[in-house]
Amino acid sequence: MTNNDVLRLVRSALFIKENHIVKIFALANSNVSANQVAQWLNKDNDSNAKMSDSKLASFLNGLIIDKRGARDGEQPKPEAHLNNNMIFQKLRIALNLKTEDMLNILETVGIELTKYELGAYFRKPDNKHYKQCDDETLREFLFGVKLQSNPDATLED
Template sequence: MNNNDIFRLITSAFNLKDTSIAKTFASTDMKVTTVDIATWLSEETDNAETTLTDVQLASFLNGLINMKRGKREGEQPKPETELNNNMILQKLRIALNLKAEDMLNTFEFVGVEFNKHELGAFFRKPGNKHYRPCPDAVLRDFLMAVEAQREASLG
């Protein structure tokens, strides 16, 4: 998955419209235009020139944390220059204020089962012997589960 795919999944999971997306970026002092947002959300314009950079996606995720948990006092975190699925999953976990059990329950919502140790491996530091890279499918399943839970709670 590229950053635009992840961005589309996140905005869908949280049912974010263009104005909310712009506010999310703005909370991290990153200026984006409605044209930028439309380009990133469009599957027809996926190419190297129109793909969100890791810094832009990290800023968006930091803004999502601000939106869901409130902006923290003092200096805001700097967006990472390189992201991987593990870091994205961690930022989503923080934004949603989820503990391990909550995440396991979220995954079960779409029929995906992990134990605490398997899930915890995604949140280890890369040098740790128990570290495991997060596959695209796991990140996609998590975002689909978040969206399914949101929809179930609405109706």
């Protein structure tokens, strides 16, 4: 899954308007234009509109600030490289979800995990119990978030 796909899925799941996405980037001290956001959200975009890992990290950091407020002290710098586990963790923080909340969301989309299996996604990569989060799990989680907000939602909404 590309970073552009993740942005589109988060936008859809949380019902965020394009102009608010620009504001979310600004919260993380990252300036992007409305035109750039529109290009990233366009499903038919060309390779020139590919969103970088650091831009997606900035968006997710801004989303955390938007949903939970800025933390005291220096704000986190955007990571240069992201993986699905890091994205999953940032979404968990932004949405202030506990393990049970996440398990319930995943259960609504047909993914049944134990709390230990879920916890494996949030471990450090060098931990022997670490598990790589695949695209399907992340995609389904975001659809589950969307369903929690709007039970009549479809993937295309």
